[in-house]
Amino acid sequence: MSTVKDLLTGKGSSVSTVSPQANVYEALAIMAEKNIGALVVVSEEKVVGLVSERDYARKVVLKGRSSKEIAVKDIMSSAVVSVTPSKTVEECMAIMTEKRYRHLPVLDNGKLVGIISIGDLVKSIISEQKFMIENLKNYISGAP
Numbered sequence: 730m731s732t733v734k735d736l737l738t739g740k741g742s743s744v745s746t747v748s749p750q751a752n753v754y755e756a757l758a759i760m761a762e763k764n765i766g767a768l769v770v771v772s773e774e775k776v777v778g779l780v781s782e783r784d785y786a787r788k789v790v791l792k793g794r795s796s797k798e799i800a801v802k803d804i805m806s807s808a809v810v811s812v813t814p815s816k817t818v819e820e821c822m823a824i825m826t827e828k829r830y831r832h833l834p835v836l837d838n839g840k841l842v843g844i845i846s847i848g849d850l851v852k853s854i855i856s857e858q859k860f861m862i863e864n865l866k867n868y869i870s871g872a873p
Contacts, residue, residue, distance in 0.1 A: 731853050733821060733835055733845060734814035742843040744834070746771040749778065749802035753789055756780050756801050767832040769844060770805045776834050776841055778805035783831070811836045812845070818853045821845060 747756045747768045756768055760782065770778035780801050788804040789796050811834045812821055821833060825847050835843035866872075 731818045731857060733812055733816045736845055736849055736853055737843040740849060744769055744841055744844050747801055751801050753785060753796040753799045753801055753804060757785060757796060769834050769841060770801055776809055778807045779809050779832060780805040809834060813837060818850050822850050
C-alpha cells in the first residue's frame with residue numbers, strides 16, 4: 730500500500746506557494762507558469778489556505794470582479810485539510826472523495842513538505858493495479 734511519502738518520492742516535493750496578500754492575478758500567473766491548478770497560501774511559514782482555479786472561477790469570474798484588485802486571502806479556501814507523509818493513498822482518496830477536494834497539502838511536523846492532487850492518487854492506484862494484474866497473470870501462467 731503506497732503512502733504519501735512514496736508519492737512525493739516519485740513526483741518530487743516542490744510546492745508552489747503564494748502570499749495571502751498577493752493579488753489573484755499574480756496567483757493565476759504562477760499557476761499558468763507552473764501548469765498547476767492550485768497554490769498553497771503561506772504566511773510566516775504557516776499554511777493558511779489553498780487557492781485554486783476553481784476559487785478563481787467561482788469567486789472572481791462569475792461575480793464580475795477583477796483579479797488584479799482582489800487579494801488571494803479574499804477568495805482562498807481557509808479550512809485546509811492536510812495530510813502527513815505516512816497517510817496511505819487510499820486514506821487520501823477517501824478524504825478527497827468525501828470532502829470533494831482536489832488537492833491536499835502535505836505537512837510533516839507542521840512543516841509544508843509537498844502537495845498531492847487527485848491526479849497523483851489516481852495515477853498511483855492505476856500503477857499499483859497494473860502491477861498486481863501483471864503478477865496475477867504470471868502466477869496463473871506459471872511464469873517465473
